[in-house]
Amino acid sequence: MRVVIAEDLALLRDGLIRLLSAHGFEVVEAVEDGPSTLSALIGQRPDVAVVDVRLPPTFTNEGLVAAIEARRQLPGLPILVLSQYVEPLYARELLSDGVGGVGYLLKDRVMDVSQFVNAVRQVASGGTVMDPEVIAQLLVRRSVDEPLARLTDREREVLALIAEGRSNAAVAAGLFVSEKAISKHIANIFMKLNLPLSDDDNRRVMAVLAYLNARTAHPEK
């Protein structure tokens, strides 16, 4: 699997290259700033990219901007965005094209190597991986408004786990219930959120997006 890595700190860049190479990925290009990230993503069309949010020259959200722009030009280009901190606002921006193949994780998650490699594979195969921290920040809110208010507590739990990128089986294991029960919950979630019939992966992305979009009165720009 061909990977592009964008990370400005040499220590972390080398670590990522070593880690991914050891797990059978082929790192085709490793870049260290915003503009070269975009050109590497477009030029290489990797199977998956791992991109740091904060990159030179501005050291703000250069990486995120490059990722979103690359996916605008090449819809569905799988990108896993890493950051020292997560911001639900950025998660929403990453997901807003509704195509999937997107991940947004804290850099901390790299320490759990097998889970991190799993996340990279999941993004490469078009899945959506959200950091539990994003979900936790959103769970702070009381549910008083549409459309999440229609979900039961259990359904909301299931949705949170889906947002983290877990499969039905993993969600079932996490909540100690059968996979069949989970499938039922998921069907209910899709129905209650009025998600159109399409392939399951895409509907999962849409569900997560609905989750992130809930309760932002600010009009979309």
Add this chain to the structure above:
Amino acid sequence: MNDGASNRSTRTEAMARRRIGTRASYLLAATTQTGWLQVARWRITKFIVVLGLVVTVVWSVTGASYFWPGWVWFGLLLPYASLLAIRVAIHASKRPSLAVHGALALILAATGIFIWLMGRLGYFWPMWLILGFVITLAVHVWVVPLFSNDREKVLERRVDVLTRTRRGALDVQEAEMRRVERDLHDGAQARLVSLGMSLGLADELLDSDPIEARRLLREARTGAVAALADLRSLVRGIYPPVLADRGLDGAIQALILAVPLPVEMNIDLPSARLPPPVESAAYFAVAEALANVVKHSDATHAWIEMGLEDGNLIALVGDDGNGGADANCGTGLLGIERRLVAFDGTLQISSPMGGPTIISMEVPCES
């Protein structure tokens, strides 16, 4: 008449002498600078004294009845005394305009009295002159400051405010630094120490007890994650990264995403970024106000409005909760106020019992 005149002459002479003496001592006191200026002053002084004495001698030799040298003394001394009085007045008082006024009044009154003494005495007309000066001085002392927008007063008040707010800003900064130090010490630093210990132990046990070593390694990893989480929350409290990335508009959007109630947001800011300290003060103020809404108000709905008016950043945070917010209870609102005041900003709270609460903040943002 003759007797009277000679009497007067000795009196005036003595007066003149005394005046010269006083002036000379003033001169010594007032001029700390040495060199040509002082030399010139002494020459002028000597010139005045010598010329005064010469004309007095000429008068006594000619035996004239009318003490005309008094007018020479007067002509020599008046400009000098006036300049000196003004000079002393300017340096001696907190209100130089009043002091100069007083000095001039004094000189003119003295002139009047002198002319009266040199004339035929009789009716003491300088009384009216003195009365006039006293009245105008009184007006200057009491009435003028009441009506005039005294620049001095304004500046004085400004200095008071600046002194107070600078102290407040320094206090806020000091408290912040101490909090950061404490958080680092109790959080990330402690976790790294324990992480190092786990790693060390794991290293020792790797051969003899690999199962325990593995457990310790896992523990170390958990510790590293926790240390990072601590650092993250610390950084967020110092300067939220999203504020650097997106400016006030984006940072407040991000803030709202994490608030557990619907918040309506209406932000109208120019695309050019505001000065960073203003952005940061406004961000933390809005964050604190929102936190108060969540913690105390029992509101079901909140709103934020923000915009620029006449170079001032205006932010309003309102909710439909219970009201009764008071800056004097709890440190939150007080903290906002001190932060804002450091930028010449203001905080106003309207929160009647039963609500609604509206917190309005204003920060000048011209740099």
